[in-house]
Amino acid sequence: MPKIVDHDQRRQQLSDAAWRVILREGVDGATTRLIARESGYSAGVLSHYFESKDDILLEALRNAHSVIKERLNALLEHKTGFEALRTFCYDTVPLQAEQIRETQLEISFWSRALVKESLRSVQLTESAYWHNILLGVIIAAQELGELVEGDPFIMADILAGLIDGLSVHALLIPDHYDEKRLIKLIDAQLALWSTATPKDQRGSV
Amino acid sequence: MPKIVDHDQRRQQLSDAAWRVILREGVDGATTRLIARESGYSAGVLSHYFESKDDILLEALRNAHSVIKERLNALLEHKTGFEALRTFCYDTVPLQAEQIRETQLEISFWSRALVKESLRSVQLTESAYWHNILLGVIIAAQELGELVEGDPFIMADILAGLIDGLSVHALLIPDHYDEKRLIKLIDAQLALWSTATPKDQRGSV
Structure with a gap:
């Protein structure tokens, strides 16, 4: 047999x-x-x-994304409004060993995607998924009145940029960008848009 | 001879x-x-x-930084306050071909620095220089009363994160993050901290 x-x-x-x-x-x-x-x-x-090294790399990237996806869905299941948004941000910056590994994989792909069209297009499709979750969470928080009014697409682009930039900094400069600092920075940014913040200390876009 | x-x-x-x-x-x-x-x-x-490939790469990185340094110093020479801050941000996201090349080099280094301690330490020294300029520009704008009060170190960390994150996105997703969009996003973030923004639409940290 x-x-x-x-x-x-x-x-x-x-x-x-x-x-x-x-x-x-x-x-x-x-x-x-x-x-x-x-x-x-x-x-x-x-x-x-x-078929090729790139083929293996893409599979690794897709698997990592699928793990993140499941974890994020589970985390967001019972959260709403501002709390859901904060949860999303906390989970997508590298606070824990698991997220640090995921971020390292992601950054490794960026540099390769810059010179490989095939990797770039897959990564775009994958990252669009996160961006849409983030956008949805922002709009839901606005609808609940917990986030200031304003263009949710701009807020999503700013937060996505901030999250990816801080993720890079956390991996390259871990002594400064430790868990406490990352949380402080995210909280500071979100407070600018939270309706719970005193009115003269918050903004809109 | x-x-x-x-x-x-x-x-x-x-x-x-x-x-x-x-x-x-x-x-x-x-x-x-x-x-x-x-x-x-x-x-x-x-x-x-x-001596080695890494030695060559570091030299290329240092040269790129020295070009950026000169350009930035020249740009900031006659600017003050909020305008200087905006100029810094515009010059450090990849709006032009020159900055796109610089960002591509930088991202390539990140992935390599993740697994090479020697590259990471040099890159840290280099990036600390930019971070300090950014911090200085923020503090100067606060002293002129053109930027809201608040912790300038937090503002600098947030802006540095946003700039690096948007730089990555601009290179990987150029169709969405074109020049117009990048400027709009930076302006939106800076408006949150500008004293020229109506009081109920801005924040502090």
């Missing part, structure tokens, strides 16, 4: 191995040889599941 | 070649072989001036 191979499981193992190698060596140093060795499978098996 | 070699000039040529190769191939694909070919010198000459 031939050995039964669970292809989905094996694909997942290879993709997990790729992620670990990227985190350790950088996306630059993550060769297919190292990924195969890390996974415990041969380079031949690896090439059966993935 | 031996040929007289201008070493500074040659070093600069090699570093410029490195920059061009990074922008075209990504920091990943920028091999010493390609950099040597681009410069018109041999790999042997290249190795005479630089």
Whole structure:
């Protein structure tokens, strides 16, 4: 009887191995040889599941996003208004080891996406998903009257920019951008738009 | 008579070649072989001036920063208060081809700095310089009464985060984050802190 191979499981193992190698060596140093060795499978098996290094990297990125997606949905399920918005922001900056790993993977992809159209287009589709959740959370908070009126698209673009920028800074300058500092900065930005803030200390856009 | 070699000039040529190769191939694909070919010198000459690929990359980063530094100093020379702050922000997001190239180099370095301590420490020293200029410009604008009171360190961290995040988004999603949009977003953020904004539409931190 031939050995039964669970292809989905094996694909997942290879993709997990790729992620670990990227985190350790950088996306630059993550060769297919190292990924195969890390996974415990041969380079031949690896090439059966993935056409190229970029193919493996994209799978790792998609898997990371799917983990984030599930965690975020669970976190937001019982939250509304301003609290949901704050929860979204806290969960998308690298406060915990898990988010630090995700951010590292993301930043590694950015530099590669700059010179690879195929990676860029997939990353765009993926990041549009987050941006839409953020936009939805902002609009819902406005509808509840917990966030000032104003263009929610501008607020979403500003917050998305701030979150990604702070994420980079947190990874490169962890001594300054520790958990306490990141929370303080996000709270300071959100307070500018919170209707709970005294009127002369808040703004709109 | 031996040929007289201008070493500074040659070093600069090699570093410029490195920059061009990074922008075209990504920091990943920028091999010493390609950099040597681009410069018109041999790999042997290249190795005479630089010990390693990272050594070349750091030189390219430092040169880019020195160009930005000069341009920024010239731009800020005759500006004060809120206008100086806005000028700083406009110049550090990728609105023009020159800034787009600089941002691309910077993002390429981030991913490499994540796994290379030596690159990270140099990049920190370099980026601390910008952060200090930004902080100085914020404090000066507060002293002139053109920016709301509040913790200038928090404002600087938020703006630095926003600028770097928007820079990434502008390079990855240029159709959405075009010049007009970037200016609109920066103006919206700065308006939250401008004393020229009607009082109930601005905030403090």
